[in-house]
Amino acid sequence: MTLAPPASAAPQAPATALEPLALPPGLQLSPEQFALVCEANPEAVLELTAAGQVIAMTPTGGETGGRNNLLSTRLQVWALAQGGWKVFDSSTGFRLTDGSVLSPDAAVLRLERWQALTPEQRRGFPPLCPDLVVELVSPSVAAGFSEGVEGPRGSEALRRKMAGYLANGAQLGWLLFPEQRAVEIWQPGADPAAPVVKERIEPADVLEGGEQLPGLRLELAEIWEG
Numbered sequence: 001m002t003l004a005p006p007a008s009a010a011p012q013a014p015a016t017a018l019e020p021l022a023l024p025p026g027l028q029l030s031p032e033q034f035a036l037v038c039e040a041n042p043e044a045v046l047e048l049t050a051a052g053q054v055i056a057m058t059p060t061g062g063e064t065g066g067r068n069n070l071l072s073t074r075l076q077v078w079a080l081a082q083g084g085w086k087v088f089d090s091s092t093g094f095r096l097t098d099g100s101v102l103s104p105d106a107a108v109l110r111l112e113r114w115q116a117l118t119p120e121q122r123r124g125f126p127p128l129c130p131d132l133v134v135e136l137v138s139p140s141v142a143a144g145f146s147e148g149v150e151g152p153r154g155s156e157a158l159r160r161k162m163a164g165y166l167a168n169g170a171q172l173g174w175l176l177f178p179e180q181r182a183v184e185i186w187q188p189g190a191d192p193a194a195p196v197v198k199e200r201i202e203p204a205d206v207l208e209g210g211e212q213l214p215g216l217r218l219e220l221a222e223i224w225e226g
Helices: 031-041 062-082 111-115 117-123 155-167 221-225
Strands: 045-049 054-056 085-088 107-111 132-136 170-179 181-193 194-201 205-210 218-219
Touching: 031 045, 062 085, 062 107, 062 218, 062 221, 085 111, 111 155, 132 155, 155 170, 155 181, 155 194, 181 221, 218 221
Parallel strands: 132 170
Antiparallel strands: 045 054, 085 107, 107 132, 170 181, 181 194, 205 218
């Protein structure tokens, strides 16, 4: 999910009751306009596609929220022990080179890339793609959708996001399916005819960062249990 970047120092209007965010059909926004929409609607959970369309995300269910938190914690423990990495949770929106603003459930970035950003870039949506992105598939019903109807946290929507991450520079993507205890591993392909290499492991017990993220080993049993 994407939350608003910090508000400016300009005087703020008096607080009013929260109203649903209404967006006209076909609306297309630039990343700068999207940031203003997020700032004006701090309670909304939003993402922006490369085509400039706003996606209104739904809050996660309890199990998915717990898994997200545990996942970020385990990545943070590794990053602190390894050194040279920075971990972000699901509230961070990244501004990708194609103009989209997306928020992985968890993300890992080389510290040197983070430090190369200006203070202003760090305060807003960081203009880069993480090295590792992780997404967890939520059950459609738990996400507030009818049986058989997939929302923005469903498998196909997240596969589209994974393809977007890799097209914008991600080196590794993990798409987790807790109900099947399965994982899809997404990596850039060496052949221009096959720009993405995807491998599915089912059942999956362990994930390792390999050469891209040395020393990272994620035990999945506790993630699957929620």
